[in-house]
Amino acid sequence: MPEFRQNMVSKEWVIIATERAKRPVDLVQQKERKNPLPPYKEDCPFCHGNESMTPPSLFSIEKNGVWSLRVVPNKFAALQSHLTTERKHEGRFLKADGFGIAEVVIETPLHNQTIATMDLEEVKNTVVAYRERYTALSKIGQLDLITIFRNYGQKAGTSLEHPHSQIIATPIVPPHVRNPLYQSQLACDTFGDCIYCGMMEEERRQQVRVVKETKYFLVICPFASRSPFETRIYPKTHRSSFVTISDEELADFAFVLQETLKRLYVGLNDPDYNYILRSAPIEDSDVKYHHWYVVIVPKLTTPAGFEIGTGIYINTTLPEQCAEFLRGIQIQ
Numbered sequence: 001m002p003e004f005r006q007n008m009v010s011k012e013w014v015i016i017a018t019e020r021a022k023r024p025v026d027l028v029q030q031k032e033r034k035n036p037l038p039p040y041k042e043d044c045p046f047c048h049g050n051e052s053m054t055p056p057s058l059f060s061i062e063k064n065g066v067w068s069l070r071v072v073p074n075k076f077a078a079l080q081s082h083l084t085t086e087r088k089h090e091g092r093f094l095k096a097d098g099f100g101i102a103e104v105v106i107e108t109p110l111h112n113q114t115i116a117t118m119d120l121e122e123v124k125n126t127v128v129a130y131r132e133r134y135t136a137l138s139k140i141g142q143l144d145l146i147t148i149f150r151n152y153g154q155k156a157g158t159s160l161e162h163p164h165s166q167i168i169a170t171p172i173v174p175p176h177v178r179n180p181l182y183q184s185q186l187a188c189d190t191f192g193d194c195i196y197c198g199m200m201e202e203e204r205r206q207q208v209r210v211v212k213e214t215k216y217f218l219v220i221c222p223f224a225s226r227s228p229f230e231t232r233i234y235p236k237t238h239r240s241s242f243v244t245i246s247d248e249e250l251a252d253f254a255f256v257l258q259e260t261l262k263r264l265y266v267g268l269n270d271p272d273y274n275y276i277l278r279s280a281p282i283e284d285s286d287v288k289y290h291h292w293y294v295v296i297v298p299k300l301t302t303p304a305g306f307e308i309g310t311g312i313y314i315n316t317t318l319p320e321q322c323a324e325f326l327r328g329i330q331i332q
Helices: 120-137 175-191 195-206 247-267 305-310 319-327
Strands: 003-006 013-016 059-063 066-073 087-090 093-096 101-106 145-152 164-170 210-213 217-220 231-235 273-278 293-298 313-315
Touching: 059 120, 066 120, 101 120, 120 145, 120 164, 120 247, 175 195, 195 210, 195 217, 210 247, 210 319, 217 247, 231 247, 247 293, 247 319, 305 313
Parallel strands: 013 313
Antiparallel strands: 003 013, 059 066, 066 101, 087 093, 101 164, 145 164, 145 273, 210 217, 217 231, 231 293, 273 293
């Protein structure tokens, strides 16, 4: 029997379509064998030795005199930092210049790696870069929201194979971000605490959707997952903003992020995915009602007319089964 499930925070509904449910194993990607990627490509702007193809580094980490990570301005950014934040009316319509900052985190000099296959030190460097750039960007007065994300594979919208993630900072907090903030604030006003912390407490009590728990993080397939194998990583310590993460937590986060992506990489045969680090807007960096987290969305299905028309997603795989499947994946 199909059922509606509601997201505790956003109040959005999903449909778990159990009558046409697919087992997790049915979603394992069937891919054609491809030639392995080389560690270096002469036309790749992110490969070691091709630094002249990108703008100068904003932040870098070096090892033995050679960079192991670089953060550079996005050469083809949709937003530009020299514009203004002035809003203008055109009749009844509102517009503004495309002010914003877009950066690329080049996660490794090697072209043929990804987070699931990197050394853990490289993954830690990546999340260190996230925190350092987040801290720097949050000091720019015109910015309100910093979004860190990774597109992996063509279905996820990436245009370059080389391992990288992106940071985009904007002077606008869109309704898609505002609504969960508003709902979590209402819940805090009603119940006096963080609804995310309450949700984690319930997930830990039920255990059926927990994939992994460490000292500082909880990994789950959410109760109201919008798509198969949607996976979330929550810090167990209440923090509304990623920028406040401690060094010890950061090391644990790197481990958990890599292990989660390894489970997806091995279990689903290297699926395309997006992940987004959802952190509070800059002005809400220390509030009681919000909680930062990472959401990972493997690109296993495509939203169709009903989803687009209603905002209600149809998920054909039970999150409880997805969590059980991921827990059982053997990784090194």
